Each structure stands twice: as structure tokens, then as C-alpha cells.
Amino acid sequence: xxxxxxxxxxxxxxxxxxxxxxxxxxxxxxxxxxxxxxxxxxxxxxxxxxxxxxxxxxxxxxxxxxxxxxxxxxxxxxxxxxxxxxxxxxxxxxxxxxxxxxxxxxxxxxxxxxxxxxxxxxxxxxxxxxxxxxxxxxxxxxxxxxxxxxxxx
Amino acid sequence: xxxxxxxxxxxxxxxxxxxxxxxxxxxxxxxxxxxxxxxxxxxxxxxxxxxxxxxxxxxxxxxxxxxxxxxxxxxxxxxxxxxxxxxxxxxxxxxxxxxxxxxxxxxxxxxxxxxxxxxxxxxxxxxxxxxxxxxxxxxxxxxxxxxxxxx
Ligand SMILES: [Zn+2]
Numbered sequence: 168x169x170x171x172x173x174x175x176x177x178x179x180x181x182x183x184x185x186x187x188x189x190x191x192x193x194x195x196x197x198x199x200x201x202x203x204x205x206x207x208x209x210x211x212x213x214x215x216x217x218x219x220x221x222x223x224x225x226x227x228x229x230x231x232x233x234x235x236x237x238x239x240x241x242x243x244x245x246x247x248x249x250x251x252x253x254x255x256x257x258x259x260x261x262x263x264x265x266x267x268x269x270x271x272x273x274x275x276x277x278x279x280x281x282x283x284x285x286x287x288x289x290x291x292x293x294x295x296x297x298x299x300x301x302x303x304x305x306x307x308x309x310x311x312x313x314x315x316x317x318x319x320x
Numbered sequence: 321x322x323x324x325x326x327x328x329x330x331x332x333x334x335x336x337x338x339x340x341x342x343x344x345x346x347x348x349x350x351x352x353x354x355x356x357x358x359x360x361x362x363x364x365x366x367x368x369x370x371x372x373x374x375x376x377x378x379x380x381x382x383x384x385x386x387x388x389x390x391x392x393x394x395x396x397x398x399x400x401x402x403x404x405x406x407x408x409x410x411x412x413x414x415x416x417x418x419x420x421x422x423x424x425x426x427x428x429x430x431x432x433x434x435x436x437x438x439x440x441x442x443x444x445x446x447x448x449x450x451x452x453x454x455x456x457x458x459x460x461x462x463x464x465x466x467x468x469x470x471x
């Protein structure tokens with residue numbers, strides 16, 4: 168429960184969204200046919216459902232934002248959305264959703280590439296390359312913001 | 321686009337909070353250190369954030385409750401199926417009997433001079449006691465298909 172919430176929080180940057188998705192994830196999970204549910208280990212399945220729900224949320228949100236921008240005749244400033252957490256959280260939020268998922272599953276959940284692939288809907292062979300890119304992207308942002316690891320310890 | 325060959329060992333060190341000479345020299349391994357560091361921080365931070373508006377356990381119990389309701393509803397629908405099926409089948413057979421009776425049944429004599437061949441064919445069909453059964457069976461099959469198609 169807690170690790171999944173942490174993941175959703177970092178994926179979405181917003182506690183309210185994370186909690187909604189968390190609840191919906193459990194509803195979907197427990198609403199599944201028991202036979203189907205028991206065929207997979209619990210944790211990867213929960214993360215997979217949650218990731219899909221979060222991606223749905225992002226898709227819906229960007230569609231709504233596009234629709235609103237279409238109605239608004241003036242140029243609006245793209246203001247970065249508030250992110251809960253400190254500088255590192257804000258740096259992390261500049262990555263794409265997929266990059267965030269990849270890094271979290273690999274470095275926090277410590278999943279293998281073949282475990283991550285179904286959760287993200289990509290081929291296992293792509294995970295390696297995508298993960299490397301995501302890692303470089305985050306390291307670049309961290310460096311640019313002066314948030315690198317403590318120098319020469 | 322490939323990870324450093326010492327990525328595994330750097331990763332293990334990063335998780336242990338150490339770094340050897342290679343990790344300090346190598347660009348890719350420095351990235352790894354930075355990323356592991358950042359994610360450890362984010363994870364600890366996310367776990368420290370105030371509990372969700374509704375307590376996680378309550379959320380969990382509530383969703384489990386909803387799921388149980390859904391399961392019960394599904395089970396109830398499923399257990400009602402034979403009843404619905406029997407009802408529709410009985411109605412269909414009854415309708416067949418009524419139509420059969422209206423069309424002449426067995427008690428009525430054949431019309432003396434059946435004007436057209438269609439009328440006499442209809443009459444001949446209505447004479448068959450199988451007729452209501454056929455209608456009933458067809459209706460029952462259609463109902464069964466409708467009721468069980470989801471499984
Ligand atoms: Zn290296």
C-alpha cells in the first residue's frame with residue numbers, strides 16, 4: 168500500500184490524484200475475477216493497474232488542457248504545476264511519465280527489466296535503452312540544478 | 321546508449337551509500353550514483369508525506385468492501401439465470417400453445433375447401449403438436465445465449 172502510494176505520488180506529483188488512483192487501483196484489483204487475479208503475483212499486478220490508471224489520468228488531463236487552451240483566445244503562460252516535495256521532486260517531475268515510471272520501478276522497486284516491461288506496456292528489449300536514457304535525463308536535470316551527489320566523499 | 325559494464329557493482333555500492341574510484345571517474349556511473357541518490361531521497365520523502373486524506377487502511381477496506389459487493393451482485397445475477405431462463409421458456413411454450421390453439425389445434429376440422437395452398441400449409445403446421453415445443457426451444461436457446469454469453 169505505502170510503496171504503491173509513494174510511486175503514484177512521484178508519478179503524478181499530486182497527493183489527491185495519487186490517492187484517487189490508489190483507491191481505484193484497489194477497486195479494480197479486488198473487482199477482478201479471483202481466478203484471474205490469483206494467476207499473477209499481487210505487487211506487480213497492482214503496480215501495473217496503477218500505472219495504467221495514472222497514464223489514463225495524464226491523457227485525460229492533457230486533453231482537457233488542450234480543449235481549454237483552444238477556448239481561451241489569449242496566450243497563457245505555461246506555469247509548472249506544483250509538485251509536492253523538494254527540489255529533487257521538482258527535478259524528477261520534469262521527466263516524462265514513462266521516464267518516471269521506469270526509474271522508479273528500476274531504482275526504488277528494484278524490478279528486473281523483464282518485470283518492468285508488462286507494467287509499462289513495452290517490449291523487454293526496449294526497457295534497457297529507455298531506462299538508460301531516463302537515467303541520463305534525470306542526471307542531467309539534477310546536474311543543471313546543482314543537485315548532484317555529494318562531491319568526492 | 322549502453323550502461324557501463326560496471327553498472328551492477330556501482331549500483332550495489334550506491335545502494336550501500338559508497339562509491340569506489342571507478343564510479344567517481346566514470347560519467348555513466350556518476351549518473352547512476354546521482355539517480356540512485358535522488359530516488360532514495362524521493363522515496364523516503366514520499367513515505368514521510370502526511371497520510372492520505374482518508375487513511376490508507378480505510379481506503380483499502382472500503383475498496384475491498386466495494387469489491388465484495390460487486391462480487392455478490394455478480395453471483396446473484398448468475399444464480400438468477402436458471403430462474404429467468406425457466407420463466408422465458410415457459411412463456412414461450414405457453415405462447416406457442418395459444419397460437420397453436422388459435423390456429424385450430426387438434427379439435428378443429430380441416431377447412432372444407434382450403435382456398436390457397438398457403439392456408440392449408442399453415443393449417444397442417446398448426447396440427448403438429450411439436451409446434452409449441454419448437455417455439456419454446458428456440459426461445460430458450462436465444463435466452464440461454466443471451467444470459468450465458470458473458471461467461
Ligand atoms: Zn562506469
